[in-house]
Amino acid sequence: MEAIAEQLFFTLFNTKVPRVLLKADNPDFTIVIYNEAYEKVTYLDGRDITGISLWEAFDPANAGGDGAKLLMDALVTASKNNKPVHMPSFKYDIPSGHPGINVQSWWQLEIIPVSGPGRAASYLLTTINNVTDQIENSTAILDSKLREETLNEQLEAINKELGNKNEELQATNDELNTLNEKLTRSENDFRMLNAELEERVIARTQSLKESYAKQQALTEELVTSTEEITASNEELLRINEELRISKQQKEEFLFIASHELRTPLTTIKAYNQLMQLTKDEIKRDRLVIRTAESVERLEKLINNLLDLSKISESKMLYEKEPFDFKNLVTECVENANDRYPTHEIVLEQVAEMTYTGDRFRLEQVIQNLLSNAVKYSPEANKVLVNSWVEQYSLIVSVRDFGIGIAASDKDKLFERYFRVDHPTLRIEGLGLGLFISSEILKEHNGICWIESEIGKGSVFYFRLPVGN
Numbered sequence: 343m344e345a346i347a348e349q350l351f352f353t354l355f356n357t358k359v360p361r362v363l364l365k366a367d368n369p370d371f372t373i374v375i376y377n378e379a380y381e382k383v384t385y386l387d388g389r390d391i392t393g394i395s396l397w398e399a400f401d402p403a404n405a406g407g408d409g410a411k412l413l414m415d416a417l418v419t420a421s422k423n424n425k426p427v428h429m430p431s432f433k434y435d436i437p438s439g440h441p442g443i444n445v446q447s448w449w450q451l452e453i454i455p456v457s458g459p460g461r462a463a464s465y466l467l468t469t470i471n472n473v474t475d476q477i478e479n480s481t482a483i484l485d486s487k488l489r490e491e492t493l494n495e496q497l498e499a500i501n502k503e504l505g506n507k508n509e510e511l512q513a514t515n516d517e518l519n520t521l522n523e524k525l526t527r528s529e530n531d532f533r534m535l536n537a538e539l540e541e542r543v544i545a546r547t548q549s550l551k552e553s554y555a556k557q558q559a560l561t562e563e564l565v566t567s568t569e570e571i572t573a574s575n576e577e578l579l580r581i582n583e584e585l586r587i588s589k590q591q592k593e594e595f596l597f598i599a600s601h602e603l604r605t606p607l608t609t610i611k612a613y614n615q616l617m618q619l620t621k622d623e624i625k626r627d628r629l630v631i632r633t634a635e636s637v638e639r640l641e642k643l644i645n646n647l648l649d650l651s652k653i654s655e656s657k658m659l660y661e662k663e664p665f666d667f668k669n670l671v672t673e674c675v676e677n678a679n680d681r682y683p684t685h686e687i688v689l690e691q692v693a694e695m696t697y698t699g700d701r702f703r704l705e706q707v708i709q710n711l712l713s714n715a716v717k718y719s720p721e722a723n724k725v726l727v728n729s730w731v732e733q734y735s736l737i738v739s740v741r742d743f744g745i746g747i748a749a750s751d752k753d754k755l756f757e758r759y760f761r762v763d764h765p766t767l768r769i770e771g772l773g774l775g776l777f778i779s780s781e782i783l784k785e786h787n788g789i790c791w792i793e794s795e796i797g798k799g800s801v802f803y804f805r806l807p808v809g810n
């Protein structure tokens with residue numbers, strides 16, 4: 343029976359299921375026997391582990407993790423309780439058959455205690471299942487699942503973050519858009535403002551230029567006006583002065599005129615009374631002649647006054663016709679010689695020609711020059727008269743050897759009322775003769791001028807144009 347039992351044991355033991363029989367000699371758990379499947383699954387590769395402790399065969403130091411403890415606990419539990427223990431998967435790394443290299447291994451064990459004569463377990467029949475591949479697969483799956491989950495979570499977190507970032511980005515974008523709009527608006531506003539400003543600056547510059555030009559023109563106008571006003575003022579002052587002088591001259595003239603008129607009148611009156619009283623014929627004749635002289639003088643004065651008024655009102659009439667000029671001059675000289683017995687009037691040369699003009703008025707001019715020549719040379723006794731034709735002009739000169747005329751007075755002699763003041767000499771006159779003469783000469787397109795030296799005498803000239 344014992345032989346059958348042994349054979350049965352080996353038949354059941356040597357299957358393709360890895361099995362090992364351990365002695366229940368806690369803590370060694372000596373390896374009693376193991377089958378080929380066990381040899382293969384534990385990579386013994388010819389290594390004989392029979393009779394050595396399980397821990398010697400598979401060093402717990404290489405097991406890694408708590409695999410060795412779990413195995414020990416299970417073996418002890420099965421031994422003590424003498425009850426089978428089914429160990430769930432645990433990790434226990436074993437040598438790979440290549441020196442120094444361990445293989446990561448997961449195992450499932452079923453430990454069946456085999457009782458000896460007593461109740462305690464003598465052996466532990468242990469069936470081994472290498473589940474490394476399943477565990478690794480499931481671990482890999484788990485890992486990949488875990489990784490996937492982690493990745494998903496990470497992805498979700500990243501997505502969330504991305505979403506947040508996206509929202510932030512969107513917000514920033516919106517803000518940027520708003521800003522951009524504002525900026526665009528501001529830029530447009532700025533451009534418009536700038537354009538407006540430029541336009542204003544141009545308009546202002548233009549208006550400034552115009553104002554400046556206006557101001558310039560006004561300033562120029564003002565300067566011109568001021569100059570004109572100054573000139574007008576000066577002119578007014580001059581006219582005023584002229585008026586003042588003229589008024590003064592007029593007053594003086596009136597005084598002189600009334601005096602000059604009264605003198606011959608008084609003489610006439612006195613002679614007339616004498617004539618009435620005297621019975622002496624010779625005396626009376628003399629008085630008649632003297633009265634005639636005063637009448638002539640009075641007539642001359644009145645005629646001068648009448649001429650002045652005619653000239654002032656431009657009413658002087660001229661009767662121009664051809665006449666013998668030599669005859670005129672000769673007649674004037676002869677008359678003067680009769681009238682002024684104190685002087686010899688010498689006609690040195692005379693132009694023989696027919697001249698067309700107002701004979702009566704030109705005679706008046708020559709008579710005035712001869713009268714003055716005598717009047718203003720009381721110390722002399724000669725007057726020289728010449729007339730000649732020169733370059734289409736008829737020239738007449740009257741020279742005296744009298745008091746002469748100062749250079750400063752020469753130009754004024756032909757003005758109305760002008761008389762040189764001679765305090766030592768009492769010479770009658772109204773200051774009209776030369777003025778009237780120059781007006782008569784002007785009417786004949788003639789001119790007059792003077793050469794004179796104080797104390798030596800004067801030469802009065804006049805020139806009349808004659809046809810060429």
Ligand code: ADP
Pocket residue numbers: 710714715718719742744745746747755760761762763770771772773774775776777800
């Ligand atoms: P009047 O009646 O005073 O002589 P005139 O017009 O003939 O007036 O002359 C003006 C002034 O010119 C005179 O008052 C005199 O002072 C000056 N005058 C004229 N002729 C002579 C002359 N031949 N010699 C010097 N002075 C003269």
